[in-house]
Amino acid sequence: LLPVTDEVMGYAETIQSELSAAGIRSRIDRSGERLGKLIRSGEQQKIPVLAVIGAQEAEQGTLSLRSRRQGDLGSVARSQVLQAATAANAARAAGLELGAS
Secondary structure, eight states: OEESSGGGHHHHHHHHHHHHHTTOOOOOOOSOOOHHHHHHHHHHTTOSEEEEEOHHHHHHTEEEEEETTTEEEEEEEHHHHHHHHHHHHHHHHHHHHHHHO
């Protein structure tokens, strides 16, 4: 999670707790670096999905997503992000269980 300003940190923390409750790993980058540097750093670390959180996203209850594989995904509703992340996590876990048999 990449909060653009300190003003949206509360919104980022809310999203992180929702993701954590659903069993999704996430972390908030609190480094205070410029957005371009945060995105570049996330790409270099091969983070699958980056969520940019600015004032507009916090106001609208959305996240601006960037996928490592698909590029910019645009602004997505918070509930939709949680649902998609949970489904992707479940599919990955099911695939691992099938491979172990």
